[in-house]
Amino acid sequence: MKRKFLVGLITALFISGCGIKTSGISENIKINLSENKLGYNYSQMLIPALSESQIMTDTYTDAIWDSYVDKERNITFRDNFYNxxxxxxxxxxxxxxxxxxxNITLSEQDKTKALKLSKIFYDENVANSENFPGLTKEDCDTVFMDYVLVDKTKKELIEKNVKEVSESEARIMDFHVIEVSDFxxxxxxxxxxxxxxxxxxxATQFSESDSISRSIAINDETDDVKNTLEVMEDGSVSPxxxxxxKYVLYKCVKSYNAEATKKNKQRIKEERESAYLLNLYNEFVKENPIDINENEFNKVCKNSGSHLSGRDFFTLWSEEANAGL
Incomplete structure (x- = not known):
């Protein structure tokens, strides 16, 4: 679930160096499933539940469910799954x-993609199964089209509202560093x-820090350090x-680490997107409070362990994204 649920990379997942996760968002969001505000019936809700449950079981075996994520707090993988x-x-x-x-809607191409995957899921998992009582082909289509819609919504809003990360913002430089206390x-x-x-x-002989070789995100440093380091070239020594x-000396090993900069750029991008979505959700629910029916949700959880006969919901989307279908 951490890999595949709606918000992609950020769902229930710490972003490296950021600490923003959607569980922080979701604590403020409540849904009353019994009043149909989600718009799904019981069998529709089982589609993602059974799918992710099967992924977890197939990946880690049944033994994973009662293993502890946090033993001190008595939290198991099953608890995490339900959350x-x-x-x-x-x-x-x-x-x-x-x-x-x-006013974000699906194009005909979007609908065609969703309906294609829905048909595969329905034919492989629903037509000859009792796992999804009363689920019609139209019900299944709705789940798949909703997934396309929310993914499209997220992408369009991020593209419109989240600033792109520049090379200078993400730049990583490599140094050898000496730190001493004596001027x-x-x-x-x-x-x-x-x-x-x-x-x-x-550095090995005199430095008071064991960290001699360092890859430094220049934009994260204080202004004094940043202004000194960003103009250095390969082989140069700082004042x-x-x-x-501490009194610190830097020798520039690489003024632009392309691979590390690329990774840092992705990290910053994910942080910005996560922060934007966090604010978006929290602002939305301030004006749109929704309650939750725990009995309805618990019924879904209780029946989420059945095994699917075909490909699961999230695997189909992954295969589609990688041109496997």
Whole structure:
């Protein structure tokens, strides 16, 4: 579920270096399933529930469910699954409503894709199964079209409202670093570096930090450090930089680490998208409070362990995204 539920990379998942996750959003969102505000019947709700349950079981075996995610708090993988499933429905109803408010609709191409996958799912898992009592082909179509709609809504809103990450914002530079507490020693080491002595050897001998080789996200540094480092070229040595009570010398190994910068750019992008969605959801639910019927939700959870005879909901979407269908 952490890999596949609605908000993609950010659902119930810590973004590296950010700590934003949709469980923080979902605590503020309530849904009354019994009043049909989600718009799904019981069998429709089982489609994502059984699908993700099967993925977890097939990946980790049945033993995963009673294993602890957090033993001190007595939280098992089953508890996490139920929480993620609830978050899925919460995020779904909010994004569907936002799509309506923003006049975001499905194109004929969108509908064709959704209906194609729905037919595969229905033929493989519903037509000759008792797992989805009373589920019609039209019911199944609705679940698949809603998934396309909310994914499209998320992407369009992010594209319109989230600033792109520039290379300069994400730039990673590689350095060898020496940190000392004595200013005179720092001056002596600076002279020795300028005279061509090996920075790693000097750092190993004199530095008060074990972190000698560093890949640094320049934009994350203080202005003083950033202004000093960003103009350095390969092989150059910085003047003495005072940082957190230490005197620091940097020797530039690589002024632009392309691979690390690419990864950092993706990290910043995900953080921005996560923060935008967090604010979007929270602002929406302030004006649209919704309650939840725990009995209805618990019924779905209780019956989410059946095995599907064919490909699950999320696997079909993954195969479609990778041109496998």
């Amino acid at each position: 993620d499933l609830k978050n899925y429905y919460k995020e779904l109803v909010v994004l569907k409503k936002i799509a309506g408010n923003e 005179e020693l720092a001056n002596t080491l600076l002279d020795r570096l300028k005279n061509g002595e090996n920075c790693v050897k000097l 003495i930089v005072t940082n957190k009570g």
